[in-house]
Amino acid sequence: MTKNSIWNKRRRREIRFLILSLTPFFTMLFIFKILPIFANFYYSLRDIEVQTSGIFVGLKNYRMLVNDPLFYKVLKNTFTYLLYVGPVNIVFGFLLALLLNQKLKGTTFSRAVIFVPYIFMTTLVGIAFRWILDGNSGLLNHYLSYLGIEPVYWLTKSSTAMLGIAIASIWWTIGYNTVIYLAALQGVPREYLEAASIDGANKVKRLFKIIIPCVKNTTFFVVLTTVIYSIQVFGQVYVMTSGGPNYSTLTFVQYLYIKAFREFKLGYAAAIGVVLFLIILAMSIAIFWLFGDHDEFKAKRMKRREKFE
Amino acid sequence: MNSYKNKKLFYRVLLYILLIMVVIIFLAPLLWILSTSFKTTQEIFNGLYNWIPQTFTLENYREAITEYPLGEWMRNSLIVVGLVILLSSVFYILPAYALACINFKGTGFLVILMVATIMIPKELSSIMSYKIVASLELLDTYFAVVIPQICDAIGVFLLYQFFRTIPKEYSEVCRLDGGGHFTILTKIYLPLSGPAISVMVILTFVTSWNNFFWPLLVTFTNKSMTLPVGLATIMTSYSESSASRQYGLLMAISLLTSIPALTLFVLMQRKFIEAITISGIKG
Numbered sequence: 283m284t285k286n287s288i289w290n291k292r293r294r295r296e297i298r299f300l301i302l303s304l305t306p307f308f309t310m311l312f313i314f315k316i317l318p319i320f321a322n323f324y325y326s327l328r329d330i331e332v333q334t335s336g337i338f339v340g341l342k343n344y345r346m347l348v349n350d351p352l353f354y355k356v357l358k359n360t361f362t363y364l365l366y367v368g369p370v371n372i373v374f375g376f377l378l379a380l381l382l383n384q385k386l387k388g389t390t391f392s393r394a395v396i397f398v399p400y401i402f403m404t405t406l407v408g409i410a411f412r413w414i415l416d417g418n419s420g421l422l423n424h425y426l427s428y429l430g431i432e433p434v435y436w437l438t439k440s441s442t443a444m445l446g447i448a449i450a451s452i453w454w455t456i457g458y459n460t461v462i463y464l465a466a467l468q469g470v471p472r473e474y475l476e477a478a479s480i481d482g483a484n485k486v487k488r489l490f491k492i493i494i495p496c497v498k499n500t501t502f503f504v505v506l507t508t509v510i511y512s513i514q515v516f517g518q519v520y521v522m523t524s525g526g527p528n529y530s531t532l533t534f535v536q537y538l539y540i541k542a543f544r545e546f547k548l549g550y551a552a553a554i555g556v557v558l559f560l561i562i563l564a565m566s567i568a569i570f571w572l573f574g575d576h577d578e579f580k581a582k583r584m585k586r587r588e589k590f591e
Numbered sequence: 592m593n594s595y596k597n598k599k600l601f602y603r604v605l606l607y608i609l610l611i612m613v614v615i616i617f618l619a620p621l622l623w624i625l626s627t628s629f630k631t632t633q634e635i636f637n638g639l640y641n642w643i644p645q646t647f648t649l650e651n652y653r654e655a656i657t658e659y660p661l662g663e664w665m666r667n668s669l670i671v672v673g674l675v676i677l678l679s680s681v682f683y684i685l686p687a688y689a690l691a692c693i694n695f696k697g698t699g700f701l702v703i704l705m706v707a708t709i710m711i712p713k714e715l716s717s718i719m720s721y722k723i724v725a726s727l728e729l730l731d732t733y734f735a736v737v738i739p740q741i742c743d744a745i746g747v748f749l750l751y752q753f754f755r756t757i758p759k760e761y762s763e764v765c766r767l768d769g770g771g772h773f774t775i776l777t778k779i780y781l782p783l784s785g786p787a788i789s790v791m792v793i794l795t796f797v798t799s800w801n802n803f804f805w806p807l808l809v810t811f812t813n814k815s816m817t818l819p820v821g822l823a824t825i826m827t828s829y830s831e832s833s834a835s836r837q838y839g840l841l842m843a844i845s846l847l848t849s850i851p852a853l854t855l856f857v858l859m860q861r862k863f864i865e866a867i868t869i870s871g872i873k874g
Contacts, residue, residue, distance in 0.1 A: 295771055295772075296693060296771075296772060297695075299689070299693075299771065299772045299773065300689050300693055300695060302685075303685035303686055303688065303689040304685075304686050304689050304690075304701070306681075306682055306685070306686075307682045307683065307685070307686040307742065307747060308686065308701065310682065310738075310741060310742035311704075311705065311708060311742045311744060313723070313742075314716055314720050314738070314739040314742045315708045315711060315713075315716055315742050315744075316704075316708060317719065318715065318716035318717075318718065318719035318720060319711060319715060319716070321718070321719040322715060322718060322719070325718060325719075333725065333726065378613065381606065381609055381610060381613065382610075384606055386603075386606055386607060386610055388610065388614075389610070391614075392610055392613065392614050393864065394860055394864075395614050395617050395618055396613065396614075396617050397863075397864060397867075398617075398621070398853075398856065399617065399620075399621075400867075401797060401852045401853070401856050401863070402849055402852070403800070403801050403803070403818065403819045403822065403848070403849075403852075404801060404803050404819065405803060405818075405819045405820075405822040405823045405826065406822060406845045406848065406849060408823075408826065409822065409826050409841050409842075409844075409845055410620055410624050410842070410845055411620070412826070413623075413624075413627065413838045413841065413842065414620055414623060416838075419635070419636055419638065421619070421620075421623050421640065424640045453617070453620060457617075458867060461864050461867055461868055462867070462868055464868075465868040506710070510710060510712070513712075514712045514714060516714065516803070516804055517803045517804070517819070517823075520803075520807075520823060520827075521822075521823055521826050521827070524827065535712075535714045535804070538714065538717075539714075539804070539807075539808075542717070542718055542721075543717075543721070543808055548718055548722075551718060552718055555714075555715050555718060558712070558714075558715060559711075559715055562710070562711075562712065566710060
């Protein structure tokens with residue numbers, strides 16, 4: 283046998299291994315992740331049922347969507363939720379990590395306490411907070427009454443229901459951001475901080491000039507996941523209010539769920555899915571742009587300035 | 592100098608007060624669930640808000656176990672999660688190795704494709720996935736619950752990144768001895784990847800155990816219903832008024848069904864947090 287044919291045999295074996303190892307996963311990924319996104323576009327142009335592929339109806343589903351007053355409510359509700367949960371989860375997630383990063387006794391225990399809600403099932407969080415936020419005998423109202431606040435009927439009034447859900451969600455998920463920020467903070471080079479303190483930078487200055495820039499990549503990740511997960515909120519709403527009262531907590535995924543799997547209007551639900559996909563895509567691009575380009579842009583500007591000087 | 596010391600002490604005390612407040616706020620809901628679960632219905636609504644039950648009762652727990660198929664749901668959940676972990680181990684390790692260690696055209700494309708899907712919400716795939724499962728007449732089976740869960744690209748991506756850190760020299764030696772890729776994977780890569788694989792398993796466990804949306808769509812009976820869905824059916828079966836009389840029971844159910852995840856967390860707290868952190872940083 284020549285050297286070449288041994289090599290060929292090897293390469294053939296390698297290709298066989300390659301195909302065998304890649305095919306199962308990528309087939310699954312294609313069928314259950316990638317294709318369904320395109321399928322949504324296709325379905326949304328049809329009147330469709332579970333067992334059939336239906337008939338082509340053009341943009342009818344989208345026309346219905348534009349004229350659907352509930353759809354606008356859903357948009358408003360979902361973004362209201364994002365507005366409640368997003369900033370708190372990001373900013374306080376970071377502040378909690380800062381606190382846990384101090385040299386204090388009991389930080390390991392505290393870290394576990396802040397993180398532990400995250401491992402509970404959404405449904406459990408929903409059930410527990412329905413009790414804690416109960417208007418008549420809930421724990422939160424009891425302690426708020428010490429502050430002179432009248433009982434709030436959190437989940438049964440349309441003005442506060444979404445806030446109630448947001449409270450539960452924050453308790454449930456903030457620990458995730460904290461843990462991720464904590465790891466990032468531990469990666470901030472000590473020398474930078476020491477050098478800054480020798481130069482007389484105070485704590486606030488060190489926070490804004492060193493720590494926050496150093497954890498920028500983490501902030502990018504945290505912002506991206508918090509925004510995307512908030513837009514997808516479902517389980518808490520399903521258990522705590524089922525979208526009520528008066529549709530004040532009906533969110534995107536909840537609406538998609540109802541249209542697709544309660545009313546089986548799959549074409550219409552697909553149109554909702556397409557809009558959700560486009561919103562998430564747009565927001566992801568915006569976040570990428572916000573975090574990505576700035577650096578290069580600044581670097582370019584710096585270089586230009588250096589040239590001038 | 593003294594005032595500097597005082598200032599420092601004051602600062603530390605302030606930090607400790609903050610830390611204690613944070614711990615109390617985060618623990619309070621949990622302790623309240625625990626406390627409620629041991630109270631009688633009468634005591635729950637006595638308006639005293641006492642944290643320690645006056646008359647300690649196990650009635651809620653007894654009722655939870657006898658009145659609801661918690662055991663069956665728990666069994667379904669454990670089987671589903673077990674299958675997902677088992678299948679995903681095979682499904683994730685092989686492509687991760689192939690992408691990381693074999694040179695071929697298209698590696699870059701496949702990796703980008705994979706990463707791009709991480710951010711796509713799984714709810715968006717539900718319509719087509721449901722049609723597939725329904726047309727195969729697999730609704731309300733373990734199969735239906737498990738299958739769409741084993742295409743989570745983040746697991747593959749984490750392993751891929753880990754495999755890339757293993758020096759190529761190791762596999763060269765094995766190659767010179769005539770070992771193929773399968774041998775290299777099982778004899779060299781896997782023994783070195785314990786930490787990475789455990790991270791993947793924990794992540795898969797957390798995601799699959801908490802998965803709610805998909806099982807809600809495809810399970811209808813206790814034959815395949817997982818815990819999150821079962822609990823939701825309990826909750827939605829109560830109207831607003833009757834729910835208010837059952838909180839002791841509901842809290843007992845909540846605690847009982849959290850036992851598997853809680854135990855795992857307490858036993859492997861460090862690993863758990865590490866797994867989440869790694870997924871965050873690399874993801």
